[in-house]
Amino acid sequence: MDVTTEAIDRVRRFTRFYTRRIGVLQEGLLGSRFSLTEARVVYELAQRNGVTASELGKELGLDAGYLSRILRGFADAGLIVREPSRHDARQSLIALTSEGRAAFAAIDARSRDEVAAMLARLAEPDRARLVAAMRSVEDLLASEPARQADCVLRPHRPGDMGFVIHRQAVLYHQEYGWDESFEALVAEICAGFIKSFEPGRERCWIAEIDGEIVGSVFLVRQSDEIAKLRLLYVEPKARGLGLGQRLVRACIGFAREAGYAQLTLWTNDILHAARQIYVAEGFRLVAEEKHHSFGHDLVGQNWALDLAPGEAGT
Numbered sequence: 001m002d003v004t005t006e007a008i009d010r011v012r013r014f015t016r017f018y019t020r021r022i023g024v025l026q027e028g029l030l031g032s033r034f035s036l037t038e039a040r041v042v043y044e045l046a047q048r049n050g051v052t053a054s055e056l057g058k059e060l061g062l063d064a065g066y067l068s069r070i071l072r073g074f075a076d077a078g079l080i081v082r083e084p085s086r087h088d089a090r091q092s093l094i095a096l097t098s099e100g101r102a103a104f105a106a107i108d109a110r111s112r113d114e115v116a117a118m119l120a121r122l123a124e125p126d127r128a129r130l131v132a133a134m135r136s137v138e139d140l141l142a143s144e145p146a147r148q149a150d151c152v153l154r155p156h157r158p159g160d161m162g163f164v165i166h167r168q169a170v171l172y173h174q175e176y177g178w179d180e181s182f183e184a185l186v187a188e189i190c191a192g193f194i195k196s197f198e199p200g201r202e203r204c205w206i207a208e209i210d211g212e213i214v215g216s217v218f219l220v221r222q223s224d225e226i227a228k229l230r231l232l233y234v235e236p237k238a239r240g241l242g243l244g245q246r247l248v249r250a251c252i253g254f255a256r257e258a259g260y261a262q263l264t265l266w267t268n269d270i271l272h273a274a275r276q277i278y279v280a281e282g283f284r285l286v287a288e289e290k291h292h293s294f295g296h297d298l299v300g301q302n303w304a305l306d307l308a309p310g311e312a313g314t
Helices: 005-021 036-046 053-060 064-076 098-120 124-141 160-176 180-195 243-257 272-280
Strands: 080-084 092-096 152-155 203-209 212-221 226-234 262-268 284-293 296-306
Touching: 036 053, 036 064, 036 092, 036 098, 053 064, 053 092, 064 080, 092 098, 152 243, 160 180, 160 203, 160 212, 160 226, 180 212, 180 226, 203 243, 212 243, 226 243, 243 262, 243 272, 262 272
Parallel strands: 226 262
Antiparallel strands: 080 092, 152 203, 203 212, 212 226, 262 296, 284 296
């Protein structure tokens, strides 16, 4: 079917309007030193603990030479650091320095404030219409299903622990009939994570689709050599997208880069979907024991994954 001139002109008009509205035509995005492309690179780096230049270029669809110049400028400004990958010495992992994370935090806060101010001018029904329209544009123009392509993993921030505790308590009660003692356990784990958090050795990943939390997982230090995967969960609406596997792989990759020799976890045999992921990623069952917890008779299982280079689960 031929595309009408009217349709083309309308799309171009919207593009001109929106780029002007959000300030991307200015020399520095949101009053920062960064161009739009540079700000997007900083954003992607902030979502990861370490990434190769080739992975970053593929994710953003950037020319390798152009990306290299951007990264060289970031390095000269002290915003990034490169370190050899423990898993593959031929690869260098790029990560933001403390200065880089501070720069990201500033531009991220400015962006949130400006979008909040724009939305505040609209009545609540109009805000809902705007968000729905934007989601429709995104879904229609995406080269792959938007809900799969745009699921992002980010570090935790204030408020996330309360949400994780609430959702896990609700879901495990709905799906398995577990009582409030499970909620108490999740709350204890989350509180302990926040109180003794060790950056570089521990991590929480929050999975989001369209700004909505749809899953999470934690990696905590058990000893200098052993890390523990905890509290993996995926919302029902996000199941079937491979998100559980992605969260587990994030834990495995981080544990390797942090220098742990082994990754362990505790689960129950009725959690079939999670156990399938663990098996697929190379975990081995090392012990199991019957117990009565959360109002039910269960079989607890301990699993372990050795993290030597080349092991399954990479």
